[in-house]
Amino acid sequence: MASNIKISNSPVNAKLSNKNHIKKVKKEFMLEGLGCANCAAKMEQKINELDGVNSANVNFLTKTLILEIKESSRVEELIEAVINIVTSIEAHVKVREKEKGKILRKEILLEGLCCANCAGKIERESNNIDGVKSATVDFISTKLVMEINDLSKQNDIIDNVKKIVKRIEPDVNVVVIDSKDKVSKSNDKEDEEESNKSEIIRLAIGAIIFVIATAMKFSNSVELLLYLASYILVGGEVVLGALRNIRRGQVFDENFLMSIATIGAFAIGEYPEGVAVMLFYQIGEMFQDLAVNRSRKSISALMDIRPDFANLKINDDIKKVEPEEVRIGDIIIVKPGEKVPLDGKVIEGNSMVDTAALTGESVPREVGVGDNILSGVINKNGLLTIEVEKEFGDSTVAKILDLVQNASSKKAPTENFITKFARYYTPAVVFSALALAVIPPFVIEGAIFSDWIYRALAFLVVSCPCALVVSIPLGFFGGIGGASKNGILVKGGNYLEALNNVEIVVFDKTGTLTKGIFKVTEIKPENNISEDELIAYAAFAENYSNHPIATSILRAYGKEIASDKVKNHEEISGHGVKVVIEGKEVLVGNYKLMNKENISYNEVETIGTVVHIAVDKKYAGYIVISDEVKDDSAKAIKSLKAIGVKKIVMLTGDNKTVGAKIAKELGLDEVYAELLPDQKVEKLELLYKEKSAKGKIVFVGDGINDAPVLARADIGIAMGGVGSDAAIEAADVVIMTDEPSKIALAIKIAKKTRNIVMQNIVFALGIKLVILVLVAFGIGTMWEAVFGDVGVALIAVLNAMRAMKVENI
Template structure:
């Protein structure tokens, strides 16, 4: 039966599920399109089926409503047991006793029987609902009324706890959904008006008061404003933005009134894309999930036929064969065999891992990548923007004096104006206002070298010393003697000198490398920057090995050499310039995902802020998730195998069967939700 969604703007206000994701859930692995537990957990719906309830868990009294049928059934069962074993009234026998137990059975049993019928009509006969149905109806047939009601009651209670567990697993993503306000205040023609966020248009100016959340992406019009970005980055420290800088939906204004010009529609905001990314992640199943799905499809019909065999085959070999006794053993066998613990706790474990990561500002695009992260033995990383701030500053000028220094700087700035590289930004900042009288002709960018153009008919080269060598310009400087990044300049075929630019190592970079080593992960740095700069950074951070002066194709070649070690490899970069290497890696990790849509598209894992500590955290989450999932698998198989043997041998009753089914499922779920409290 379907989860009752309360949709608003295409998003369920109960569980945070979008109409798109719900539709994409498709046919279930075990039961059918909407009634299977696996689909419920994987698609992020609130539960596998509703047992006749509206699971509006956030509304008053919702938990009581959820458990109401089980409570009614329990009270009727307790009274019946008291009549059977303590009071023993004469009237409580025959058809009266049967009707009483049937009434106790209906609140918890009828929804399951309906799901079984629905499953059969969809072509999936051997569902867990079918197993529970024939087991409990069979118990009625052999007059084991209390056990029939008790088995279905505990099963229903287990289902309800699973419902609550899945809801809890979704809490992190639902918290993100809550960061998108329904309304926004628009300022126009000197007045303000409140409109629905979805009606705000690109170009509108929003007025954001202290404490309010921004509903859409835009640029800051106010001189400065401080924002809480925790919902986006997992970083609690306020982030101060300046006029013209990008501010994103979900950020909370902390101090003064701020004005923001909207640059993206509500559905196109960065936060909306992030939410879609995280919710889509559950569709990318890990190999373990796929294995369990395939296993359950084979396992369930096998146990049904084994139960039939347990019922009838003994008549060929046992002298005092009693049909009722062997049918009871078969029914116990069926109850034990339900794969509840596997089909709900495993997807829940992976979903919990994705939720735990997103809570810490790490977006993992699928549970399959959690498995890969768990097995990563080698992290290869870029330097600029990954382990360093990526914010360059001009350190010193070393020009020959052939051209006036001011003029030469403006020529360099005019060339770099056409580049978005951080080095170009540093030069713009140092030079100041651009000289628009300078015209660059025949401009071309030479990958891994720099820029070439013509000014007043003379060739202008701005880049590294390899660029000068490429075009036959002689220079009298040893590049290896310069520690900082160097921008060499040649004009009219004559070496004009160079300027140096330095980048700052990130505050948490050394700790990130240390934690990677603590996890048994080897580290390598690949960079197009000067080799001596790269080695200096690598030595400072204690990175195992580093290679500099690499062109894009050199990075690919070096990465392929590292791949020959047969270890699982992760590459950490900006997700755009390093796309070829990310494509080769087992898992690509992009830094600063909030700054680039292309980054979100390219990488398998997106770190929403630039904190390198999130690299070992992502690996740690992967390892803990895989560990918990396999704990659940092992526990479920061991307990079920033991009780299956005992049940077939007549040594286990329905009560042991209930523990093997619902009890193990609940233990597995409690174990799976631990991942949401992960600390690193």
């Protein structure tokens, strides 16, 4: 019968036939600048109403729009309509089609990079290479981190980078870091020591010749030859560097400034001063490089948690391998004194582990069979056998290292300001020096041309912005490193600076201010149902949930659940769950669910979370679940108020009685209870109206259920984030312990870092300005000018290193 059925050529069938051949088009867009979760929901709703759109999904957290269009012929028309909807709701949001293909992240080591100003030039030019999405030079770790859009251009891009680096800094060695390779440090150290030795010998010989020329009496020609020999030994490298840079169009750098100043000193007969200025400049630069390298090593030491190897168990043998070679399910052995290389579960052995590198906790923890263990901790005394649960790239230690090492790519506003300032400051001083040399001799009666040239040359010496360009990013990176040492991961200098202006702190309740460890404290059945039956209904219904309340019910039930008995599981956001258990419809949730389903229930006034249960539309009773407040929470609130936070608010989905009790116990200013996830975002929007223009709002949550609120806040802080992918992804700051008091410490570290940065800015600019004025009026000499350059830079770098020390804050 079926074989005789034919499709006719009727108009209806023709349309159906054509429709089957219409190709759907899927597009993905970035919504740059999207900051309102409520607006995102409106956009999604309106776009879905467009005729021709099959589906539209706006992800507020990732700021993306995934659009499925029914007909390929209407793509351009519908994209234009979508852009109009987005801009009508949020005018400043830019809609950009997401690039196809994977973005490649490439790290390039710039060995020997010691000029912060040059680092800025390399970064600017690398960003202009075709196919590069972004390029950031981290001067502290001497790395260039690139995001490449077009993978086919990868080799060309790297070649262009090498050309740029060689043009700007010829002595810098460019090393492309493979994700699985480790750069050898021992060879670098030997090369560095060898280079330092040769430089010290060269400077020492030049200084001896200078002292001989100054201390003894020689004829003018011999004296000039001695000074020239000393100058070539001490400053020849600087002059050659300046000539190379001028040939490449790089004029305004410290090599050029020092060369012009010292050669000018020779030209007007000030031989001793020309040599002395170059000598002290070189000595100052050497000490500055030593200070920067020392601070780099200190910061690296703070995060020295990368495991070097893993003891992989293969049958009865143990093989030492790279952590990257271990796979999920493999068995590894960790001996006393070794770092745990990968995340996993202890299957054999007991030991104490030192978690200080991850969490800042000084007291070791005990682990045994069945316990989860994180990579990066140190095994103290016992032999542990661990089953690996995550590959190295996804492990806790890898994520933490990636976060800390790349934190400097997100620059603070102060850093961006100084980078821009340095670009204009040096040329401005150079032209001012030119004016100082040329104008006064023509304007002031009796002015001697050589005197004003000398002043102009001293002007040039003091103009280098290195003190600011080096010390400020170093200060922020030191602050981030010091915070990580205390179990606080800050994702960038911009977030560290933002923590200075916190006015309102908003807390989630469960797992943030409370322990999140729920216990069933009451079981109250009704309508001829026993306690065992009531808890069984609740356990079967909550079997698919990993919410702390569901976990506590399953723990209280304590028996194995036959999942095949549960059908039609439906989770109702903010209300509870609806399931069918052996043919009976079971509702488990809060009073809102009972109201929604028109079931009469008993209103319960108690300190705890009340879970109501109904079977086949009849009320079956309730279960009371209680949570404990963390011991650290009261201290956290007190500390935040002590450092000047104006308002502390709690948002919770729990009932008003529980919320009010905890708010009173902790001394919170406001509490909003019985909120759905989207209502939390709405409350946060209202709080924005209460802060000042520069003030910041912090939201503190568990990083799993509160991702939209974490993303919407000025600064999102995730509590207990170690091992939680969602927490690390959504938050700007991750507290690696369950201590909310660490938030106050993070703010204190931010304030200390800002104070150090501001001290460096005021000190460097202040000293330079004073010396420029003294030189302009003929009071200052080149000696003061050299101090204004290298001396100030050295002091600023040493001061920046204090940001790493967070003791006694």
